[in-house]
Amino acid sequence: MSQLSSATPRGQRLMTLTCPRARHVPGCLPFLALWACLTWPLAGQAAPANAVRSPDSLALECPVPRYPEVTPEGSRARLRHWAQQALRPWGVSLGWHAEEGRSFADSPQDRARLRRLLDVVVPTLQRLPRSLLPRYRVRRVVLVKDLTVSGQYRLAMPAPERDSVLLADNGTSLCDAGMALRVLHELHHVFEFRDAGAYDRPDTAWRMLHDPVFRYGQGGASAYGGHFVNRGHPSAGFVSAYAQFAQEEDKAETFAWMLTPGYEARVQAWAQEDPQLAAKVSWMNAWLARPPNGRLPRR
Template identity: 35%
Template sequence: MLFACFVAAFISPAVAENLTVAEVLKPAELGDRYVFELKCARDPFSVKCTYGTIKGDGVNEEQLVEYLKVFLPEIKLYPSQCFQKAKVRNIILCNGLKFDGQKRSAIPDWENDTLYYDVVYWEPVEYKQLVIHHELFHMVDVHDDGRLYQDDAWKRLLPETFKYGNGGRNAMGDKTMSLLTDDVSGFVTKYSTTGVEEDKAETFAHMILHPRYLAKRAQSEGLLEAKMFQTKRLLKQFCPEMGDDFWKQAASISRPDDMN
């Protein structure tokens, strides 16, 4: 077994009323390094937030084991201080995740200090890896300055004529949106053009998953180079432990789909 688990003795009060059946997972790979509780939903749940309703279903053992093979190596990249400063107190693994009825692969619930990940949604391993980093960055982005949908420093990097789309929510359901593409200079995916918050999260996630590909593009794309520099600076200011060594560690991982 990859983990030992037991019925949670304590569930965050913000979700306790509706998320009544959950288990705390204790993967040996994580040990006691991290401040968050990794939980697995075993029954359907519904959590009401001020900005919408989060719903999901339980996960069976086979689904959980397969997902942890993807999830744990990615999470281990991060220093414990990142989760503490991003106020990630709970990570909940589930199935059938939805936000106000819309299917989601993951949801950053900063109101309740919780990240939700759907262990089944969209099977490709590469997409699951991307989502892990992308959604965690949203938690960082919220807590570094209290703003998610506005970033004046990032905006100054962009051409004056550029305008983002109408947000990531309206681009859900298209599997091609988060695929790497150089169709739009300075942007790593189509999804990154939908909003500043998605641009930042996509840039960060692909810097971890495809560092050599992005570094090569940045040689001829000044905007992408500036975004990568800004991302590294933001992370180091937010969490000093995420400096050069963090990026070297990420780049040292051999990934089958890495694009050189």
């Protein structure tokens, strides 16, 4: 959460701390801040008409098309309660509203979509060490539908300024293992932001793990809006094609591929023949094992 100036009116400071939309309202108009907060739960209820949908980039790299159904049937309230109880030991609460997406309605169609999302998200988070999310102040996992960012549909996005990660069902056919991978990928962006104070701070030690001649691409956002295919292990040192777009994507992809069942076995096999990738896997394992507030591993 961003810091507020002491000059900000007290009423708006309180509303801004409890309602992110209020931070965009001028301090001299507190009644508009109140309006922003009152209408916040309704925000994002209509996805942009011209939002771009991209095909599933992991469709050709799908080791597990469907996860077992673990979420009980029932009302939306029951689904929410079950999920919150299932994840309570991991120190996170669940949110159901975000201005970038739409809230799940209590309709048969939306309950089915929410169950499908929970069938992936809950087991994925439960495989993480229980101390990991609290260590990096990931306090909320927000589940919505039809998430859009900059006019493009997204399945997940990091939100460290809200101590959150946003995850979505966008109503499209999707590989469940690929969605699990995306959950971990976006979480790593939050971890990196906490460690480095930015998503993309240069890390010389990491770059030394692969061929020094290699140059990253134009950033992860450049893969959206087209027909990008995220193939696995396209060259030495990289778990996926998307890992080659930017250093932060390389780290997040390595983390996610090596911790997602189905992809994990592939990474282990590739690393046996690829010393550069093996070095990155070792680096990431050391990072996972470090104590709270410990130093990042160095080569």
